Amino acid sequence: LLCVLHVLRLIPLTLVMAVVVPAMIFLDRKAFWEVDYKLLLLFSLLFMAVGNLGRLDILSTWARQTIGGHEFWISLLLSQFISNVPATVMLSPYTENWAPLLLGVDVGGLGTLIASMASLISFKAYTHIPAVSKKEYLALFSLYNLLLLAVLILWYVMVY
Structure with missing residues (x-):
């Protein structure tokens, strides 16, 4: 509370x-x-890096010129590399089109393991289970996430 x-x-x-x-x-x-202080530190450093990158003139100029009208696609793609929450923090100052931005980062939480911080946390928890296959988990995780990502992208293209 x-x-x-x-x-x-x-x-x-x-x-x-x-x-x-x-x-x-x-x-x-x-x-x-x-x-998990290492994971907490990783997330903290990631947010600091994203905040600082967003202040760089070259990136902020690019963002202002590029994002308008492409919020969904850019936020979805960026989420695959820096995770969806930091992508939201990084891109939100450069657009007034909140709906496609938020939809892009929500859908962008699928795909790669790093696309969602929750996925990283669940993977880390999974690896603590004795006698489990990390490779098998990553293969199935990636398959299911990429399939659902494809379905939601297709839905987005059809609806919007």
Whole structure:
């Protein structure tokens, strides 16, 4: 609840941290040891990199000139390389056409393993299961994701 109130900008982050961290230490200290800090650091660095890249003159000029009218396709393609949430953060300042941008990053969450941060998290969790095949998981994951991506792209082309 506190985190939601912070996201809605109703309470400051310092208040959230002042309550949540001591509560977690008291209620579930073990949870701090189970956090995947490398993955958390990766996501943090990814967002910082995307934020900084979006400020580069050459990229912002390109984005302003290119994105208009192509929000769906550009956000879908970019999602395959930097993940759909960072793609949203990177592209959103350069368009007023929210619907195709958001549809593009939503559909763009399918495809490659990196297209959705949730996919990376699920893959990491899967690899902790003893005697599982990472190659088989990646093959099936990729097959199903690419098939569904193709279906949704076809739907988009037919509807829009």
